[in-house]
Amino acid sequence: MNRQIDARGMGCPKPVIETKKILDTLKEGSVTTIVDNEVAKENVIKLAQSMAYHVDVREHDGNFYINIYKEDMGKETAMKPINKKDMVLLIASEVMGEGAFELGKVLMKGFIYTLTESQPYPKAILFVNSGVKLTTEGSEVIHYLRQMEGDGVEILSCGTCLDYFNLKNKLLVGGVTNMYTIVEKMNSAKNTVKI
Structure with a gap:
């Protein structure tokens, strides 16, 4: 069975995410992802290689046809994702x-x-400095943050930062926190990643 994904014109990281969605549902067979640029081609190839699948690529009229082959070996051939449940993200900028x-x-x-689109989620996402603009009115990512919050991710924005940018009354997702709690969350997690 072959599934085809037309990812031409899709911005990063959509070609990779759409390919992974199909691979995750496919027991065996192949997926052909069509992309129209080198970056998307390389990213989809890296995804397939990271999951230990065979890949071949052909080019036609400026488009890349990436064939990924998944065989049923009686067990998962893909590498297990790293468990990131005990991880906190610190987002310190809106960019x-x-x-x-x-x-x-x-x-x-x-x-x-x-x-x-990546599971498991981090246990908390902390927003400081201009990062708090992502949790407030006018943010283009509110929907995604609400989705993760609904799935149990703690979303916290620095109260001092919200006050500085006059955004405390415009918070749309998560709660308001202080520096003590931010440090406590970071210290209690196995991993903290600053973005």
């Missing part, structure tokens, strides 16, 4: 990375969306 502000916004939106 990801340094440099172009608009690019940073796009990257952060993609990162938050990708979190919703």
Whole structure:
């Protein structure tokens, strides 16, 4: 059985996420993902390789056809994901990375969306400095944060930061916290990752 995904025109990380969704439901067979750029091609190939599946790629009219083969071996052939349940994310900016502000916004939106597609979730996401703008009115990621909160992820925004940006009355997801609680959450987690 072959499933096909037309991911042409999709922005990062959607081609990878859509391919993974199909692979996760497929017991055996193959998936062909069609992409129209080198970055998407390389990302889908890396996904397949990380799951220990055979991959071949052909190019036609500027499009890449990535064939991923999944065999039923009586057990899972994919590598088990790293358990990240005991992890806290500290998001300290409304953008990801340094440099172009608009690019940073796009990257952060993609990162938050990708979190919703990766399980298990972190146990808490802490927002400080301009990161609190992601949890307040006008944020493009409220839907994703609410989804994770509904699934048990603790979403907390720094009260001092909300006050600084005059956003305390515009908080749309999660709760307000203080620096003591932020440090406590970070210290009690096995892993803390700052974004």
